[in-house]
Amino acid sequence: MPIENIPEIYFQNKKSEQDIFVYDFKMTSDVVKSKVNLSMNMFSFLQVGKKQVHFADTSIAVNSKQSLLLKKGNWLWTELLDTEVIYYCKLFFFSEKILTDFLSKYTNDVKPFKEDVPYFVIENDDYLAAFISSLSSNTFTNHNFSDALLLLKFEEIMLYLLNKYGNSFEYYLHSLISKEVSPFKNVVESNIHSNLKLEEIAFLCNMSLSTFKRQFTSEYNEPPGKWLQDKRLQKAKELLQGGDLKPSDIYLDIGYNNLSNFSIAFKNKFGVSPTDI
Incomplete structure (x- = not known):
């Protein structure tokens, strides 16, 4: 876009x-x-x-x-x-x-x-x-x-x-007239549990996607896609363990476009289906 x-x-x-x-x-x-x-x-x-x-x-x-x-x-x-x-x-x-x-x-x-x-x-x-x-x-x-x-x-x-x-x-x-810019980590970590894509987080950091990925790997010693997925899936597990929410209630907020992809990623990480939590 x-x-x-x-x-x-x-x-x-x-x-x-x-x-x-x-x-x-x-x-x-x-x-x-x-x-x-x-x-x-x-x-x-x-x-x-x-x-x-x-x-x-x-x-x-x-x-x-x-x-x-x-x-x-x-x-x-x-x-x-x-x-x-x-x-x-x-x-x-x-x-x-x-x-x-x-x-x-x-x-x-x-x-x-x-x-x-x-x-x-x-x-x-x-x-x-x-x-x-x-x-x-x-x-x-x-x-x-x-x-x-x-x-x-x-x-x-x-x-x-x-x-x-x-x-x-x-x-x-x-x-408004302060020249301070939000640090890179503040932007990343404030969007861990959002449904924004990598490219959209990179834009909010005033970076191209390739520059963002290099900066991210330098800061966190891990590719941004895997790091964010792990954090979001951990959050999903915590939400489901609370007992009030179903997988269909949370998959969009965790950054997945459909329930099936969320269920597969969740099972790959934790060894159980999100419906079994």
């Missing part, structure tokens, strides 16, 4: 760099785990549909009752239609320069969270609904003062959220 460079693919003038940008995104079919290289921090104001995102060592799912502020970087996006036949959200992008200017103007020099959480979940309310409805790419494309107006809209939403969430949002904003 090709990597989408966002928001660059939305720019009408491909040569111009923009510090702040709004895009109305619509879709009429589900997209599962598309690869996104997000070069700017971004608000995702989901209006119709459901969204799940994976970033390095974490993931989050939201519906239209919530909005997300996402850190720039490599993401896997899953966007699903709801009862409607269209998926619709408004994307509001801003550069690190815009954010830095805002923080120096309105906030204190605070230390960000120790844990580097790449998203902030926003609970929608009446004010946010009115704000979202005021955002439209057409309005800001054809407006004589579009840049100045967009900057005011950015400050408006930021100041509202600072007031709504207080210190937690302020700390999060400061963490």
Whole structure:
């Protein structure tokens, strides 16, 4: 699956760099785990549909009752239609320069969270609904003062959220301009029990699959496929020994696409069928 460079693919003038940008995104079919290289921090104001995102060592799912502020970087996006036949959200992008200017103007020099959480979940309310409805790419494309107006809209939403969430949002904003990158092992070990494929974990590490495999073998002295399979099967055994779950309940979460493959791998490792546990 090709990597989408966002928001660059939305720019009408491909040569111009923009510090702040709004895009109305619509879709009429589900997209599962598309690869996104997000070069700017971004608000995702989901209006119709459901969204799940994976970033390095974490993931989050939201519906239209919530909005997300996402850190720039490599993401896997899953966007699903709801009862409607269209998926619709408004994307509001801003550069690190815009954010830095805002923080120096309105906030204190605070230390960000120790844990580097790449998203902030926003609970929608009446004010946010009115704000979202005021955002439209057409309005800001054809407006004589579009840049100045967009900057005011950015400050408006930021100041509202600072007031709504207080210190937690302020700390999060400061963490966005941190240059620290999640260590390789954190990304790998946070996805041991996910159903992500090797190639998808490699993408979240900002690596090609071949580079990821070399780095993995160097770190763990074992090929990633075998290492992850062993860890996931051990987790499956623990879940089944708990007595509340059947093999059909867990094989997808353990990273297998069908029950038969899971059962064969389980029996090869432990000598018994998962149904016998």
